[in-house]
Amino acid sequence: MVKRESHDVIIELSRSFPVVTITGPRQSGKTTLAKMAFPEKEYVSMEDPGIREYAENDPIGLLNQYPEGAILDEIQRVPDLLSYIQVIVDEKQINGFYILTGSNQFEYIKSISQSLAGRTGILKLLPFSFNEIYTNRETVVDEILYTGYYPRIFDQKIRPVHFYTSYLMTYLERDIRNIIRVHDLSLFQKFVELCAGRTGQVLNKNSLANECGISNKTIEEWLSVLEASFIIFRLRPYHNNWNKRIVKSPKLYFLDTGFVSYLLRIESAQQIKNHPLRGEIFETFIVNEFLKRRLHFGNRENIYYFRDNNNNEVDLVIDTGYGPVPVEIKSGQTINNNFFKGLDYFSRLQKKYIRAGLVIGRDVYERRSDYL
Known part of the structure; x- marks a missing residue:
């Protein structure tokens, strides 16, 4: 069983919020992560028709069956349950009381923001990195x-x-x-x-x-x-x-x-x-790795791309506290000086020294000039 990068992150969130919400694609490992990080908590799946009917007809009765809190899986199946969870966590004032998972953020995040604003730490879990x-x-x-x-x-x-x-x-x-x-x-x-x-x-x-x-x-x-x-x-365009x-x-x-x-x-x-x-497809893979590196550790996305009307382009721009870091992604295995055109152009726009990165489609790491 793979220990996820987010394992320690959700434990940290559970020490700061009464509810921890893990959201992400279907079958990305949310349930496994919750069970591994909180093995002492009882597990309740809203995919179970009987449990779901119970939650819809008697939400207080269902939640009262778990006086020590629980992992509530696929909570988006019964979004009205969130209002009752709010009442309980406000009354108990215990951090890490409920661990929620959900695989659809269309209405789910809207319900979370309405019912559990300020009460839940949210982590987005994508498939393995x-x-x-x-x-x-x-x-x-x-x-x-x-x-x-x-x-x-x-x-x-x-x-x-x-x-x-x-x-x-x-x-x-x-x-x-x-x-x-x-x-x-x-x-x-x-x-x-x-x-x-x-x-x-x-x-x-x-x-x-x-x-x-x-x-x-x-x-x-x-x-x-x-x-x-x-x-x-x-992926939104970077602008200044x-x-x-x-x-x-x-x-x-x-x-x-x-x-x-x-x-x-x-x-x-x-x-x-x-x-x-x-x-x-290779670019999609690399951009996903940068995205996972942000989301799996509880950070904001903060990644963009850059292209102007003259076709000057950088595949990825990471917006850090120290300034933007441009990254060029190439699936070929041979480094070509043309790979650096977009990075050079973007660096000149900054009017100051910045670090930049180049990712190419091979296993060998090679450093070139001031590029990572």
Whole structure:
């Protein structure tokens, strides 16, 4: 069983808040993390129809069965329970009393902010990071891109194609039907697949709308659903007063390269090697690693990209307390001086010395000039 990077973080949160909320994609390991970090707490799953009915009909009765608090799994299934949790934690004034998990932030986070504002520490848990799963293994980049990082693939030795087939069906049949009214699930699936073909690219909603045959309003609604259910995220452009000519549209990224590979009909790691979107899939992997490094340790995202109207571009900008750190991501294995053009341009805009990074698609680390 892999000890997650967030293990100590949620224990720390439990010492400061009466409620700890772990949110993230379906099957990202939230329940396992909660049980490992709080083995003494009783576990209650709102996926159980009997428990869910009890929670809906007699919420106080259910919660009173756990006088020492509990892990309440998939709490978004019974959002009204949060109001009763608020009453109990206000009365008891005990930190770490309830541990909540939820896999859909569409209405869930809204309910949390209304009922438990100031009472809960929130942690977003994504699938495994590279460091969590590959610490002691020799790795092949294309294997990483093809397999993805969902825990069950590694814990239960499931073939990626089998896992993602089940994952997609569960997502469409359960989550999507519960969140929005989609009359044609096959059209929504086509939309998801078209988004997969755009991972690592600047989002063009007009193009998506034309290919799907739906309105821009529906595209935005569906993108919000994908974002709320942790399928994608939108990387916002970095901007400062020194340049008003930046591209303002976000870039679209999936939160798992294995799922992207599945949606693109890639059936082996070997196929990725020569795939026309390999660069974008590799970039998705690296951006995800930076995102996990932020979220899994309880930090704000604080990552962006930069592009202006003259096509000067930096793949990733990390906004730190010491200033922005630009990072260029290249899937090729040979360092080329052109790789540094965007970094040099961005550095000149700062008008002061800044550190910068270059990530390339190989295992050998190489330092070049002032770059990390």
